[in-house]
Amino acid sequence: MEVVNLDIVLLSLVLITINFLKYRIKLSVQLIIWPVAIFCTYLIINRFKTLFDVEAVINYLVLLQALKIAEAKGKRDLFIHAMIVFFIIAGATLFSQTLFTTLIMFMLVSTNFINIYLIENGFNPTASIILFLKRSIPYTLLATVLVAILFIVFPRYELGFINLKDQIASSGFSPEVSPTDIDEIFLSETKVFRAFLNESDNLVTAQAYWIGAVLEETDGFNWRIGPRTFLQNPPRHPRLNKNSIKYQIQIESMMAYYLFTLDSPIEIPSLREDLNISHVAPKTFQLSRKNTKKIYYQGLSILGEPIKSQENLKRLLFIPPALQSLQFNNLIASLKTENEQQTLSNILGFFSNNNFSYTLKPGRSRSLHEFIFKNKKGFCIHFASAFAIMARAAGIPARVVTGFQGGEYNEFGHFFLVKEQDAHAWVETYLKDYGWKRYDPVESVAPLRITLGSSSFFATLGQTGFKLNSQNIFYKQYRKLVNALDYINARFGQFIFSFDTTYQEKIAKLLSINLMLIHQISFIIPIVFLLSLFGLYTFRNWSHLKPSQEIQLFYKLCLKLERFGIVRRTGHSAYSLLMALNQSNAFDKIQKDLITRFLMIYQEYRFSKGGYPQQLEELKILLNQILLIKDKTSTCKKI
Amino acid sequence: MNFFNTFERKIYPLLKEHQTYIIPSFNGMTFILTNLALLLMGLIYTNNLILLISFINASVLFTILFITNYNLQGLKISEVVIPPQFAGDTVIAECIVENESLLWRPGICIKVSDRKFPTSSIKFEIKSHQRIKIPFSLPISKRGVYQINRLSLYSTYPLGLFYAWKLLKKEIEFYIYPQPSGLSLLESPLEKMEVEADYVKKARPGSDEFQEHRQFRIGESYKSVDWKILARKKQKLTKLFGSSSSNCIKITLKKCPQENIENKLSQLSKWIMECHNEDLYWSLQITEHSVIPINKGDRHYKDCLKALAAFA
Secondary structure (H helix, E strand, O other): OHHHHHHHHHHHHHHHHHHHHHHOOOOOHHHHHHHHHHHHHHHHHHHHOOOOOHHHHHHHHHHHHHHHHHHOOOHHHHHHHHHHHHHHHHHHOOOOOOHHHHHHHHHHHHHHHHHHHHHHHOOOOOOOHHHHHHHHHHHHHHHHHHHHHHHHHOOOOOOOOOOOOOOOOOOOOOOOEOHHHOOOOOOOOOEEEEEEEOOOOOOOHHHOEEEEEEEOEEOOOOEEOOOOOOOOOOOOOOOOOOOEEEEEEEEOOOOOOEEOEEOOEOOOOEEOOOOOEEEEEOOEEEEOOOOOOOOEEEEEEEOOOOEOOOOOOHHHHOOOHHHOOHHHHHHHHHHOOOOHHHHHHHHHHHHHHOOOEEOOOOOOOOOHHHHHHHHOEEOHHHHHHHHHHHHHHOOOOEEEEEEEEOOEEEOOOOEEEEEHHHEEEEEEEEEOOOEEEEEOHHHHHOHHHHHHOHHHHHHHHOOOOOOOOOOOHHHHHHHHHHHHHHHHHHHHHHHHOOOOHHHHHHHHHHOOOOHHHHHHHHHHHHHHHHHHHHHHHHHHOHHHHOOOHHHHHHHHHHHHHHHOOOOOOOOOOHHHHHHHHHHOOOOOHHHHHHHHHHHHHHHHHHHOOOOOHHHHHHHHHHHHHHHOOOOHHHHHHHO | OHHHHHHHHHHHHHOOOOOEEEEEOHHHHHHHHHHHHHHHHHHHOOOHHHHHHHHHHHHHHHHHHHHHHHOOOOEEEEEEEOOOEEOOOOEEEEEEEEEOOOOOEEEEEEEEEOOOOOOEEEEEEEOOOOEEEEEEEEOOOOOEEEEEOEEEEEEOOOOOOEEEEEEEOOOEEEEEEOOOOOOOOOOOOOEEEEOOHHHHHHHOOOOOOEEEEEEOOOOOOHHHEOHHHHHHHOOOEEEEEOOOOOEEEEEEHHHOOOOOHHHHHHHHHHHHHHHHHHOOEEEEEOOOOOEEEEEOOHHHHHHHHHHHHHOO
């Protein structure tokens, strides 16, 4: 979203310039808009290298919207501007999907409809929005039902004909570790994923190591994923294993690419959607193509159990020759023992006994030498990288793992919320008699970072900006409230954002019907909706379909007058009947007065506000008297 | 609106009077296309929130379809009055619209269209059980006999996404008289002649006796107003009595000094108006065969002007 905001600022400046030129210098808008549009298109292409990437499209829409406002002259221009707003709202959902953004989206959509109403009726001073909203309530309620039904039953066809550019969008987690390029990191509150645990399972923060990628290739300090080799699937353990833990992960960040698993995964994550998973490195799972919605998957891991490897691990002993120096070799020689575990303990001891410190502002360490022998300040990736290289130098196969450690436990939903600030790196070493074992060198220099988790640890250090004591009762209540809201957000996300064909299948199964039938319903529903609207209208107006009492009396009078040759044509008012009556010779003066009185009262009763009930009674009496008038023909017939 | 005018003209013979018809407006089509694009976007990106926006828009579209249609229910044009007027003045027509429903109807328009003049429309609102007179001007500047064939009530309320309309299939004929201009009666080369005795007797049964009523004109003596009629019918009429004048004017087209036929008709119109105001007898001869005999009074005045308006 940062990118979009920057561009909005840029475009606002462009707009101010346009308006200045338009009104001050009186330059034709068309002359300004085209060069601005071409220039901004060039800027966007230059920045994103394409116009078909989601971010580029969003920026381009913002541009179009801004230009449209600048150009807007009449109703039609403003209407098209309102239509573009829909696309911008839709585009924003590609970047962020939370309960909060959904509420904002609803507000924007409603505002846009009010905007359209004002565009249509703005010139009419009596067009009241309040009245419109009041009138719309029953229809809105019906429309909401239609929206809900369509949302549930509409088929989720996958139309993937626009391929998204493969890019890694996560900022906290990175599948490459480059301590040489970083002097300082900022803690980000952005949510990455939620890991829901089974009711019976428990996980302490110190054990919660979420693997993102396992990095085996190094240049001496920086690490990346190794070349693709034959990868053995994680060993399948019986599900009844005591230490196995089953969890569901809901990825919060959009454009997810890596599937995080709890250390150590014993199964390939199972996605609900029909998406392929690539196993790109040990314990590293990637989606085979880019996805823009929040993905939801299941994982199975075991905690604290060694996993033996059948692979040749010689490549995990590689150290770039440039790193071999006398000082480094001497250090390794001093730490190495015959016992591998002892050697690794010595390396950890080396960090804790030699004034190494854990900090987010370590300054630049350009090489491993600079970090170990000079700077001695760093955060997780410095320590993990140094530890792995030193283990390799001591003849122990080692690799760096990046991912997340800890997270905030939510007691309401029994899940861990992992944010970007929980990003972490650690080391896995292979011990001949044991198997793969996790070592976290940060634990030796800042043990509280691991046991408390990132947020609490940095809160105690006062580095997050929230200098609140975690033991403070108000802070505890505040956290409880935040967790409750996050739980609602998570549940909403689970249903709304991740709703797909799998859910529809469940619903179909529940109703014991075919999925195809559910999809067909989505096309029938709008027709049913329209019919029900007309039904509602007819029902509401049932009593009004019959003419009101005074009109019935008036019709009776008209029938009577017809016999005397005074015919009322459709659309003729009571006044025109009165004129015809005055010209007619069929009635004497008293009879004419009687009918005139009836018509005057009828006119007053019907078209005045309310009318008096006595008038209706009077109309009835008058009509009875009029009906008693006998026409000449009937008298003749009787004779 | 051109599209709708053409569309309406094409299907006009098939349409029924007082029946409400509805089609998406240009904005409605844009809205539908936008929504289809959103639906496609939601499917491509498998994004439920975009699909949700699309469904909301679809539901709004359906409900607006209904509201716009419903907005015309119970409305009808009871009467249309277009009094004869002189060319050059703003032509005002009056339409009486009745709302038989229980609800207030905002954003209603009356549209009048004919091949001879551009379409004219006016927007108004009408409360429940109300009967209102809507005056609207017609963009007419030339004399002639006009006919309104297509008069419709339409509404695009509330969001302008649909265009609902209702027709009044009634032919309304009205006259636009030539604009009075040219020489006055005193400067005219018209002949004055004695009226034949028989005719005057017919026209004036007795001297100084009540003859007929005429609309009150500003400047006339209030003594001649018929107060009984004013009290009874609330119409201000002047009582006309037999005049002693026996002067009669023979108005002919040939005597007009102008060259252009329209200007000649305008001259005739002016003389007729002056004769009427002076309460004189006059006859009108436009061509050799079309002669309106000597007479005076409102009806004669109107007949003469109508003949001028209809002159081809």
